[in-house]
Amino acid sequence: MTAGEPAPAGPAPGKDRIEALDALRGFALFGILLANLPYWAGLPFASPEELKALAGRIDLQAFSAFFNFVLDGKFYTLFSLLFGLGFALQLDRLERRGADGLRIFRRRMAALLLIGCLHIFLIWDGDILTLYAALGFALPLFRRTSDRALLVWALAFLFGVPVAGVALCAAAGIEPGAPLFALASAITAAQGIDNAKIAPIAFVGHGGWHEFVVWQSTGWAYNYGERLDNWRIAKVLGTMLLGMLAGRYLLRGQLLENRRLLWIVLVGGLVIGVPANLAYAHLPPHSQASWSSLIGTAPQGLAYGAAFLLAWPHARAVLGLLSPVGRMALTNYLTQSVVGDLIFYGIGLGMMGRIEILFVYAIALVLYAGQILLSRWWLARRRQGPMEALWRRMTYGAPSGEGAPLAA
Numbered sequence: 001m002t003a004g005e006p007a008p009a010g011p012a013p014g015k016d017r018i019e020a021l022d023a024l025r026g027f028a029l030f031g032i033l034l035a036n037l038p039y040w041a042g043l044p045f046a047s048p049e050e051l052k053a054l055a056g057r058i059d060l061q062a063f064s065a066f067f068n069f070v071l072d073g074k075f076y077t078l079f080s081l082l083f084g085l086g087f088a089l090q091l092d093r094l095e096r097r098g099a100d101g102l103r104i105f106r107r108r109m110a111a112l113l114l115i116g117c118l119h120i121f122l123i124w125d126g127d128i129l130t131l132y133a134a135l136g137f138a139l140p141l142f143r144r145t146s147d148r149a150l151l152v153w154a155l156a157f158l159f160g161v162p163v164a165g166v167a168l169c170a171a172a173g174i175e176p177g178a179p180l181f182a183l184a185s186a187i188t189a190a191q192g193i194d195n196a197k198i199a200p201i202a203f204v205g206h207g208g209w210h211e212f213v214v215w216q217s218t219g220w221a222y223n224y225g226e227r228l229d230n231w232r233i234a235k236v237l238g239t240m241l242l243g244m245l246a247g248r249y250l251l252r253g254q255l256l257e258n259r260r261l262l263w264i265v266l267v268g269g270l271v272i273g274v275p276a277n278l279a280y281a282h283l284p285p286h287s288q289a290s291w292s293s294l295i296g297t298a299p300q301g302l303a304y305g306a307a308f309l310l311a312w313p314h315a316r317a318v319l320g321l322l323s324p325v326g327r328m329a330l331t332n333y334l335t336q337s338v339v340g341d342l343i344f345y346g347i348g349l350g351m352m353g354r355i356e357i358l359f360v361y362a363i364a365l366v367l368y369a370g371q372i373l374l375s376r377w378w379l380a381r382r383r384q385g386p387m388e389a390l391w392r393r394m395t396y397g398a399p400s401g402e403g404a405p406l407a408a
Contacts, residue, residue, distance in 0.1 A: 029333060
């Protein structure tokens with residue numbers, strides 16, 4: 001390569017990685033696993049008798065309050081933030097090397113969308129990759145926006161659009177997700193099954209491959225119907241835009257080093273998030289479309305991230321154990337889905353509805369500990385995880401270097 005010739009396009013080299021963000025991504029992935037477990041266990045669609053069996057030795061009302069206060073929505077907030085931050089970092093790195101950053105980013109999102117579609121249709125209907133990829137195509141629209149305007153857009157999508165949308169839809173008697181729910185019922189009916197007579201735990205948890213295929217054929221519609229109802233799509237876009245802003249601060253050396261800013265995010269997030277989430281946990285309706293969830297989820301999730309980064313210099317030896325998991329976020333996220341299917345669905349062990357929720361979380365701890373060990377082992381021998389390597393090959397056309405993970 002001659003002097004002045006642009007560097008070849010390709011993933012960012014390993015020396016450009018930021019270990020604290022890898023660890024934060026690993027932390028977010030752990031939280032997402034914990035938040036997904038009640039679905040696999042069967043809690044959302046269990047009968048009263050099944051709920052008693054699932055509760056076992058714990059008070060289910062207390063568990064529900066804990067889940068809503070601590071877990072629900074907080075960790076996808078962190079993941080979405082890191083995704084937007086990663087866009088800012090990747091575009092900067094590519095353009096500094098003379099590459100067409102936007103073209104490569106769009107290829108990257110197209111590849112992620114394909115992986116997400118395979119995931120949501122074939123493995124698990126709770127997929128988040130399709131949403132991230134679809135919204136990722138919108139991020140370049142904001143790349144020339146000033147910091148102040150970007151913050152305004154982020155807050156508008158994060159709070160203004162969902163709050164106004166819920167209020168307007170309620171006043172007009174509109175249920176945004178209803179058409180998708182109706183479509184799901186029609187798909188089920190077309191396969192000769194009466195949706196109203198399905199007992200979900202018996203159907204997918206204890207059924208075979210036919211039941212699993214039927215479940216997956218409609219799960220995507222229920223998934224996005226719920227996301228329309230609770231306005232998660234707007235909230236995720238708003239959080240991604242906050243991540244873009246954080247990425248700009250990071251590139252200027254004003255994020256990880258700016259402890260005053262991190263303390264402001266931590267304290268502000270707790271001041272807003274804790275009262276709102278206490279209301280969400282204890283006052284009906286316990287819905288992600290309630291004012292308490294719309295107002296409190298993102299600030300508390302951001303407070304988690306700020307607390308993690310503030311603790312990083314003092315607890316790097318411990319928190320750094322999560323870095324390999326974060327570096328292989330795509331591989332580990334997909335692995336969690338496969339393992340969840342094999343443990344809880346009828347195509348595997350069929351444990352849905354048969355394991356007390358306390359033991360379900362014990363399984364999660366074992367699974368995540370295994371992912372820490374396996375990720376560390378793999379990265380000692382390879383430069384990136386297997387799905388990360390595939391994603392980059394789909395993006396760049398040939399394997400090369402290390403590159404940034406799912407959300408960076």
